[in-house]
Amino acid sequence: MSEIKKGPWKEEEDQVLIKHVKKYGPRDWSSIRSKGLLQRTGKSCRLRWVNKLRPNLKNGVKFSAEEERTVIELQAQFGNKWARIATYMPGRTDNDVKNFWSSRQKRLAKILRNSVPQPSKPQKNISKEAPDLLKAPSVEEPKLNSSADERALVVSQHCSSSYTNNFDTINMVPLPELVNSTSLPFDQELPPLEFTPSEKKICIWPQFPLPFPHIPVQTNFGQPLEHQELPMKLEDSDFLDYFGQLSASDLGGNVQVPLAPSCSSGQDQRSSEIGVKREMAEIGVKREMEYPLTPDSFINDFPLDMFDYIDPLQSPSGW
DNA sequence: AACCTACCCAACCGCCTTCCT
């Protein structure tokens, strides 16, 4: 048997592969080599087809803002299940999504690194409860596991310091809308989707349309806030500045960032959706009863474990 | 113009799962 060829594909090789797929379909990858058509492994052939030669791929096209948002939200929902995420994104491969996410993480880590106060300039506004990451510059990049991590980081940054930065590519939950929301948009029709939640994740749902179930966020803010003229979203950079200026008391002490329900899986699709909705409604009522709104600080009303997500990456297989 | 840096992306590697015998 001749040597297995590696490295970049040549046009001729692509043509052979395309010809094979036309003839036999996208399968029997190993036969391509066994027939002597190409000196590539079956895996390599498959990868080439899936990532580059498959029809309708958006090769060389940058991710649109909408696509970015979709990836961010789906990543928060599914974790690093790139193949799964890619199924919601026409023309994008798991590799595309993976590369996008990875470069985004690097970019974000850099932003965070640059934004962490230097030891020579101690920040006076950092609360005692703030996570270590925010208190001291870390040599190692924080490993963000999901956009929930980013939210936690960004929000905490805004709560604890006069942090300003341009997070134009970071799409977070539009908190003000959550704050405003007192009812659940249960009238929304949900597109079918199998649900596999990742445990121990903050699932805060976006306000923009997505090709997957738009699970409403449970909010239980009993009364309107002082600063309720907040129609803007977090993706609005002005909002971040605004948000950063608010103190806990400004927010009326009634802010609770909700945790999404434990998105149950199994059963049939429809009953599962109904179940989720009902569960969320119940959680809302229950929480309202169990945790009467008290004049507490804004930061204290975040989920207790929200900073846990700054921990090093967990193996996706562990979810 | 040369160098440096950051970013993008194609492709490989290794592990896991599924399928077939």
Add this chain to the structure above:
DNA sequence: GAGGAAGGCGGTTGGGTAGGT
């Protein structure tokens, strides 16, 4: 049911390139 092959997937790497100094 066991074992091997093939396929699928996530993590990682390295080359190319654009932009900045």
